[in-house]
Amino acid sequence: MTASRTARERVRAELTREIVEIARRQLATEGAGGLSLRAVAREMGMVSSAIYRYFPSRDDLLTTLIIDGYNALGEAVERADAAVPADDFPGRWAAVCHAVRDWALAHPHEYALLYGSPVPGYQAPQDTIGPRVRDLTVFGGILSAAQRAGALAPPTGPVEVDPALADEAEASLAALMPDVPGDALLRALSAWTSLYGWVSFEVFGQFKGAFADLRPAFDHSVKALGTMIGLTPSG
Amino acid sequence: MTASRTARERVRAELTREIVEIARRQLATEGAGGLSLRAVAREMGMVSSAIYRYFPSRDDLLTTLIIDGYNALGEAVERADAAVPADDFPGRWAAVCHAVRDWALAHPHEYALLYGSPVPGYQAPQDTIGPRVRDLTVFGGILSAAQRAGALAPPTGPVEVDPALADEAEASLAALMPDVPGDALLRALSAWTSLYGWVSFEVFGQFKGAFADLRPAFDHSVKALGTMIGLTPSG
DNA sequence: CAGAAAACGAGAGCACCGCTCTTGACGACT
DNA sequence: AGTCGTCAAGAGCGGTGCTCTCGTTTTCTG
Secondary structure (H helix, E strand, O other), X not given: OOOOOOHHHHHHHHHHHHHHHHHHHHHHHHOHHHOOHHHHHHHHOOOHHHHOOOOOOHHHHHHHHHHHHHHHHHHHHHHHHHOOOOOOHHHHHHHHHHHHHHHHHHOHHHHXXXXXXXXXXXOOXXXXXXXXXXXXXXXXXXXXXXXXXXXXXXXXXXXXXXXXXXXXXXXXXXXXXXXOOHHHHHHHHHHHHHHHHHHHHHHOOOOOOOOOOHHHHHHHHXXXXXXXXXXXXXX | OOOOOOHHHHHHHHHHHHHHHHHHHHHHHHOHHHOOHHHHHHHHOOOHHHHOXXXXXXXXXXXXXXXXXXXXXXXXXXXXXXXXXXXXXXXHHHHHHHHHHHHXXXXXXXXXXXXXXXXXXXOOOHHHHHHHOHHHHHHHHHHHHHHHOOOEOOOOOOOOOOHHHHHHHHHHHOOOOOOOXXXXXXXXXXXXXXXXXXXXXXXXXXXXXXXXXXXHHHHHHHHHHHXXXXXXXXX
């Protein structure tokens, strides 16, 4: 009645776990395109058709890998955020950024699966929308906390924001980052996409050979984005 | 002696062109993964092996598609930039950004081929490095012109820049955007990656359902990035 | 406890893919 | 006119995702 009641369910769960593990290893070495159900079956000593007892299609296996990837990235981001004092908002932002970059560089193929070209013909099921925003949720928490602590500076630049646009941003992001005014949300959205733009460029080789070490440039960019968002050190 | 001397060379060039055209159409509808030499051959009424007389492998066909894509994007960016008065630097920046976004939305699969996950096992040949930076070259031209016109504001934020990092940025980007100081280059690099981060998020469906119309939000972000770069309207 | 039902691994097979090799015909240059 | 290179065609190799069937084994049920 607890978990794994019958022997069959136990071995099924174990085999499912093993399939995913082998698939993740293949994904890490060959990339998403090189993930082959037949190869997984071969490595398990099974016949290829037996895999379909556990995953009805290659896309379903990819889906669990994607969900696992979002969770791994989200967990890394959560850990990095938790390691910084809660009222050091620029520090938390920088920690989150470096966590995303470090994880992406350590798992480039999984990152590509999450943020690269969509798999042709693949449609993300509803199960992915939870883990998908796990990192964004951390960022939203930082923003909301900064706003409540009075550590979110109002916009300084000469760019005025359309009130309707700010309202739409508030309505759309209220669940993830409550209490944050619309103009700050727009700046935050820009910074967030900038983070992933940088990481994608780096992981996908667009920066190839431009810098000897990209980390200092990334760190500088992160700090500049932090001030653009309006994050200030203390209340 | 000029072009297409013999009849054979003429028909060969024509068939090569037709293969590329069909391949690009398949790429646009099916995506990079669905590009099949056999399907191209079928559509041409040829047998599959005959294709290999023109392209020694699928990767070679992909390479020409990639080069064509970079050129198409670069040309769109160049046209957009040329349509704005040369001394309206924020306007030129915004025009370039919208050109990138518009082209990407109009050709999502080709954009994915250029800026999405790298094709597994595919190594970009040297032929691509020229067209690859065509858009960046336009951006560099805007920056250099703004700098020479005194329309590139010095950094205002409280983020100080490491001199060594600024020097490396100058050395690395001097060919593309001369005369621009290192700290401005770092800000520009951040803005550039931010642009592609946004476009990638939008094309790859990461923004799905967040906004009814993403264009105003993008435009706002572009303007904010323009001021972050330091671009000012006139000399 | 015995029988029905469900789950399982194995195997054959379908259609597709990239790519290679050989064959025979056609065109171009000497 | 003869030779040589280019070409389309066809067969074939090993690989893929996926489907179906067939015994076997395990689980559930009457």
